[in-house]
Amino acid sequence: MRSSFPGDTPRTPGREPAVEVRGLVKRYGAKTAVDGLDLSVARGSLTAVLGPNGAGKTTTVETCEGYRRPDAGTVRVLGLDPLADSAALRPRIGVMLQSGGVYPGAHAEEMLRHTATLHAHPVDVDTLIERLGLGTCGRTAYRRLSGGQQQRLALAMAVVGRPELVFLDEPTAGLDPQARHATWDLVRELRADGVTVVLTTHYMDEAEALADDVAIIDSGRVVAQGSPEELCRGGAENTLRFGGRPGLDLVSLLKALPADSAAVELTPGTYRVTGKIDPQLLATVTTWCAQHGVMPDRIAVERHTLEDVFLELTGKELRA
Numbered sequence: 223m224r225s226s227f228p229g230d231t232p233r234t235p236g237r238e239p240a241v242e243v244r245g246l247v248k249r250y251g252a253k254t255a256v257d258g259l260d261l262s263v264a265r266g267s268l269t270a271v272l273g274p275n276g277a278g279k280t281t282t283v284e285t286c287e288g289y290r291r292p293d294a295g296t297v298r299v300l301g302l303d304p305l306a307d308s309a310a311l312r313p314r315i316g317v318m319l320q321s322g323g324v325y326p327g328a329h330a331e332e333m334l335r336h337t338a339t340l341h342a343h344p345v346d347v348d349t350l351i352e353r354l355g356l357g358t359c360g361r362t363a364y365r366r367l368s369g370g371q372q373q374r375l376a377l378a379m380a381v382v383g384r385p386e387l388v389f390l391d392e393p394t395a396g397l398d399p400q401a402r403h404a405t406w407d408l409v410r411e412l413r414a415d416g417v418t419v420v421l422t423t424h425y426m427d428e429a430e431a432l433a434d435d436v437a438i439i440d441s442g443r444v445v446a447q448g449s450p451e452e453l454c455r456g457g458a459e460n461t462l463r464f465g466g467r468p469g470l471d472l473v474s475l476l477k478a479l480p481a482d483s484a485a486v487e488l489t490p491g492t493y494r495v496t497g498k499i500d501p502q503l504l505a506t507v508t509t510w511c512a513q514h515g516v517m518p519d520r521i522a523v524e525r526h527t528l529e530d531v532f533l534e535l536t537g538k539e540l541r542a
């Protein structure tokens with residue numbers, strides 16, 4: 223399918239990254255929000271920035287957008303300094319803020335059309351309105367739109383100028399499944415047209431579904447960066463999960479398993495074995511179950527997920 227966001231000229235990924243952050247430090251009084259962060263975003267890629275609450279994601283992205291001044295380090299966006307070169311950079315990037323940044327009394331469509339006029343080659347506003355299901359919002363004041371409509375309007379405003387690079391801050395937070403998938407489709411089309419996308423999200427499935435590259439931020443630093451496959455390969459190997467009665471004696475199970483294995487009771491009656499999961503290990507676990515009168519249910523060998531990697535690296539679950 224031909225996308226609705228054709229560029230004027232085909233964009234080929236250049237060698238210089240779209241975003242290059244080196245040693246970024248940002249403090250708010252005594253609080254160090256970003257602590258020597260390095261991040262590189264390849265041109266034409268979709269990079270998801272993940273991290274627990276307060277990790278420094280928004281501060282990092284806002285610094286790249288030219289809304290915050292670094293205390294130390296360097297930030298280059300499309301080869302430019304977001305603060306010193308903001309006049310040159312602004313027409314080339316799209317920004318979707320979490321809080322909208324919109325005059326609350328303005329009408330939705332009016333605002334979108336106005337934003338389009340600020341750009342030399344905007345996308346077709348009517349198509350965008352239709353794609354994002356904003357048709358019924360036209361004459362409605364921004365403050366009267368539902369949360370989901372405000373989100374979609376903010377996304378439309380970020381992309382209407384046909385940017386080379388777009389920053390999307392939690393674009394699907396709180397959206398219903400239909401609006402979420404419409405947003406994903408639009409983001410995929412941007413990516414297919416060579417637009418570089420930097421997306422912060424709290425949703426692992428969103429990162430896994432959309433991202434070429436994932437950067438995990440914790441305590442103001444990037445603790446891992448790579449494709450979802452690379453990150454999952456880098457963690458523990460496959461996982462064996464099974465259900466049984468709560469409080470099984472895992473010490474005796476561990477004695478039967480190879481030395482590099484681990485076994486934990488995740489929640490009462492739910493067990494996880496990690497290590498080299500092969501047919502022999504599966505046989506060892508089921509034999510041990512038989513010897514201990516345990517009927518394992520829901521037994522499954524699963525791929526190590528991005529969520530597992532995130533938990534291992536940050537010790538925290540990702541919560542919106």
Ligand code: ATP
Pocket residue numbers: 250253254255273274275276277278279280281282
């Ligand atoms: P979230 O997922 O909750 O949006 P985040 O990863 O985007 O979090 P930031 O918003 O960048 O994190 O915040 C990083 C840290 O800096 C947090 O501890 C936050 O409380 C603090 N912080 C952010 N903005 C300010 C500010 N304007 N003044 C003081 N502290 C701030």
